[in-house]
Amino acid sequence: MATISNINGIPEDNISHYNGGVSSLYTARNGDTWGHYVSTVATGGTITTDGNFKVHTFTSSGTFAVTTLGTTTSVQYLLIAGGGGGAHGYYGGGGGAGGYLTATGFGISDGASLTVTIGGGGAIGAHNANAIAGSNSVFATVTSTGGGYGSGYSSGNAGGNGGSGGGGSGVLLAASKAGGTATASPAQGHNGGTSSTGIVSRAAGGGGAGAVGQSCSGGGATSTGGTGGVGLASSISGSSVYRGGGGGGGSYHTSSVVSLGGNGGGGNGVGHFTGGPASTAGTTNTGGGGGGSNFLASSAGGSGIAIIRYQFQE
Numbered sequence: 001m002a003t004i005s006n007i008n009g010i011p012e013d014n015i016s017h018y019n020g021g022v023s024s025l026y027t028a029r030n031g032d033t034w035g036h037y038v039s040t041v042a043t044g045g046t047i048t049t050d051g052n053f054k055v056h057t058f059t060s061s062g063t064f065a066v067t068t069l070g071t072t073t074s075v076q077y078l079l080i081a082g083g084g085g086g087a088h089g090y091y092g093g094g095g096g097a098g099g100y101l102t103a104t105g106f107g108i109s110d111g112a113s114l115t116v117t118i119g120g121g122g123a124i125g126a127h128n129a130n131a132i133a134g135s136n137s138v139f140a141t142v143t144s145t146g147g148g149y150g151s152g153y154s155s156g157n158a159g160g161n162g163g164s165g166g167g168g169s170g171v172l173l174a175a176s177k178a179g180g181t182a183t184a185s186p187a188q189g190h191n192g193g194t195s196s197t198g199i200v201s202r203a204a205g206g207g208g209a210g211a212v213g214q215s216c217s218g219g220g221a222t223s224t225g226g227t228g229g230v231g232l233a234s235s236i237s238g239s240s241v242y243r244g245g246g247g248g249g250g251s252y253h254t255s256s257v258v259s260l261g262g263n264g265g266g267g268n269g270v271g272h273f274t275g276g277p278a279s280t281a282g283t284t285n286t287g288g289g290g291g292g293s294n295f296l297a298s299s300a301g302g303s304g305i306a307i308i309r310y311q312f313q314e
Helices: none
Strands: 032-034 041-043 046-050 053-058 062-068 074-080 100-107 113-117 137-139 142-144 171-174 198-200 232-234 241-243 257-259 269-271 305-311
Touching: 053 062, 074 137, 074 142, 100 142, 137 305
Parallel strands: none
Antiparallel strands: 041 062, 046 053, 053 305, 062 113, 074 100, 074 305, 113 137, 137 142, 171 198, 232 241, 257 269
């Protein structure tokens, strides 16, 4: 027995009466099943509509609650963790982007109450020290890992590991400062860039959801830091938006230069002693890494986000 979805080109559930009877009471027509569409209804976050789909956007922690399970029994999600902070003092590395996870076919059940936790961006840390990693974001059983911190000149040999890795700081007659590694499983981003051995007055960029952070070598009074790795674009909310960019690295410079953060909310790194522009934070609710800097303060990573999408009508 086939299931019919329309009659003479009209969706069956848009037909209020059939053969003098109420169509919603019919279970069959001419021997075929009349499969009535039932809307799935849920609460939580900020709810918008994109055609036949509902979109729940969580910019802070909350609950996705299924109040009616209809014809649609699964959702698509995008889950991004908080980005890592950028480091400062002697050319600090850019912060890595928060972990970026997206999938379709995530099953839901009637009456389900699914926890959503939005990870905050990592702070900048002390002068010459490593910055702070971003915090994880969670949707039900799925966890997105916070972005790795940008490396500080006097703290360790590498940027922090995470969803995407933080950038390595500049070095001065010292060993290389490797970028942090994107260690999360399943893969959620890319590694941070590395600053090579020698007199290097340029810090590397943090990794992004879509690409590694830029590595650096050499340097001087006109150098910029490494750019942050680019993020990824998603149309889950109805239009294409980039998120998950890595932070730009700091550098040595006698006036001011800017090292661009990755497209997708990555903060810009800067190189200057006084005056000029400040580094910028990862953009709120993109998971972007924070920008690194030289002597002046660097910037924090951006907070994460969760977006849930499902069909609610034909």
